Amino acid sequence: MSETKDTPVIKTAAMVVIGDEILSGRTQDKNIAYVATAIGEIGIQMREVRIIPDIEQEIVDAVNYCREKYDYVFTSGGIGPTHDDITADSIAAAFGVGIGYHPEAYEILTQHYEQAGIEFNEARKRMARVPEGGELIDNPVSKAPGFRMENVFTMAGVPAVMQAMMVSILPQLEGGAKMQNVSIQVSLPEGIVAKDLGELQKKYPDVSMGSYPYFRAGVVGTVLVLRSVIGDDLDAARDELITVLDAQEAEYNIQ
Amino acid sequence: MSETKDTPVIKTAAMVVIGDEILSGRTQDKNIAYVATAIGEIGIQMREVRIIPDIEQEIVDAVNYCREKYDYVFTSGGIGPTHDDITADSIAAAFGVGIGYHPEAYEILTQHYEQAGIEFNEARKRMARVPEGGELIDNPVSKAPGFRMENVFTMAGVPAVMQAMMVSILPQLEGGAKMQNVSIQVSLPEGIVAKDLGELQKKYPDVSMGSYPYFRAGVVGTVLVLRSVIGDDLDAARDELITVLDAQEAEYNIQ
Structure with a gap:
């Protein structure tokens, strides 16, 4: 039996706000970090976020670019009942399909407003409009559903609703290799850490190494973050980094 | 003397995080809202934000797209001393120019580290590298400057530093017509407000009307935001909207 190292499957995503x-x-914005974290936990890496205005052509361009380039696209915002809620129409335009009332969405909203004793008026009916071929995304918070078109998931902008929709769709997403990460905080300025970190990065190309300086209450420090889908490499890089940092701290405190 | 109504000058911007x-x-992220607000106050509208990874080609593509399309581009992040700080090189690549130590930046940092009794090592010298033709952006917080290339302003990612840099550059920016706004909070669901708001939007095409539903402690409400660079239109639209909302509230509370 020959031993082969599996190539990690990388899954990527973009978000269009x-x-x-x-x-x-x-x-x-409160949704970007939420979505990035939620998909990261199942092995999908957020690679790009675009925040764009409520303009159809901008939405069409951003969604069409991202759905070609990444495995998944998540949109937030613009699916309510008012005239400025143009996301559903824009997604239909991006896919080149028509749009109309989705029977199930219409039924969900009919029942919801009936139970609440509220009129299911024309404006609210807008929220039942889904591009042809769209599958509903459950909205346990306020009922009006989001929808999925192929690899594009269209969700609400209100954080409580978007987060509930995200929970609804997580089981539909196919995760890849999980990005594992380690963060180490040191009381050293970034300029001290930089050289050795650069050397270590060259040695471990599969481990992404980031350094984030901070100034808190007059104290300078750096948070080092190592990320990799290959656990063994991450562990080895972390061990070496800790050795290096210990030496640097000893030297720095003598000076 | 004939009376003519001036066409408002619209100035636009994008941010690349x-x-x-x-x-x-x-x-x-804490920088997007800060920059959007700061430029908004002097009459520059944020039209797009892209959040991208520390990858040169992504930075080149985003910056080159945005600097053609908008009046100003602001970048944040990636100008520190470590190997993952590749923004300066990427901006040089975007403009097709070389990069080297900027004499003034080098001098600022030499003095800074000398006064602090800290070694001005190779890693720290990276922070003096500026694309050819770049003008420095003052950094009163931690000294290492940002830089301007034509309409692109490259700044730090650490919020305290980026905000100080933003203050430094504001006098260099040419503002256009100021976007004025009015927001009105009503205890009405968005679905009630929607129809009349849509009618009002048609009547006032120069006033952008947004509606943002909220759910707080079980109470449903909507915040309506009217925005325009034409003050008279904004005032007229606001007055009409208030009349409509008063009628709706009266009717809604009877039901």
Whole structure:
């Protein structure tokens, strides 16, 4: 039996955040880190995020670019009942398909508003519109569903709703090799750590090494983050880094 | 003297956030809203944000796309002393120019480290590297400067440093018509507000109307945001909207 090392399967994703309110600075985005973390845990790497305005052509371009380039695309925002909610139409345009009421979505919303004693008016019916071929994404929070078109998942922008939708779709996503990571905080400035980290990076090309300086209450330090889909390499790189850092700290504190 | 209505001058910008740590979800971005707000106050509209990894070709593509399309481009991240800080080289590649030590940057850092009694080592000297033709951006926090190449401003990723750099460059930016905004919070669900808001949007095409539903402690409501560079239109739209909302609230509360 010959021993072969499996090549890790890398799965990638992009996120398209649709919303003038994020671009204007009025609203602080809370969805990007949530989605990145959720998919990271099942072995899908977020590779790009685009935040774009509520303009159809911008949405079409971003979604079409990302769905070709990455395994998965997640969109957030613009699927409510008002005139500025143009995401569903834009996704239909991106795929070159029509759009209409999705029977199941229509039924879900009919029941929801009936039970709540609220009129299921024309505006609310907009939320039942899904591009042809779209599959619904369950929304346990406020009922109006998101939808999936091939590798594109269209979700709400309100964080509580988007997070619930994300939980709904996780089982549909095929994860790849999990990115494992180690972070080490040292009371050393980045400029001290830099040289040896660069050397170590050359030695371990499969381990991505990042260094993030911080200044807190006048104290300088650096957080080093090692990431890899290959656990053995990560462990070896971490052990070497710790040895190097110990030596640097000893030397630095003598000076 | 004939009276003419000036066409408002619209100035636009994009931001390119360079950083694996944001994409992985490990770090919550704090710079986007800051930059969007700061430029918004002087009449520059943020139109797009891209968050991309520390990969040269990705940086080159994003910067070259954005600097053609928008009046200004702001980048954050990747200008420190370590091997993963590749932004300066990538900007040089984007502009097709060489890169080397900038005499003034080199001098600033030499003095800074001399005063601090810290070695100005090879890694730290990386922070004096600027693409040919670049003008320095002052960094009062940690000295290592950012730089400007034509309409592209390259800044640090650490929020305290990036914010200080942003303050440094604001006087260099030429603002256009200021986007004015009004937000109105109502205890009405978005589905009630939607129809009349859509009608109002058609009547005032120069006023961008957004509606943002919220659910807080079980209470449903909507924040309506009107934005325009034309103050008179904004005022008129706001007045009409308030009349409509008052009627809707009265009707809704009777039901």
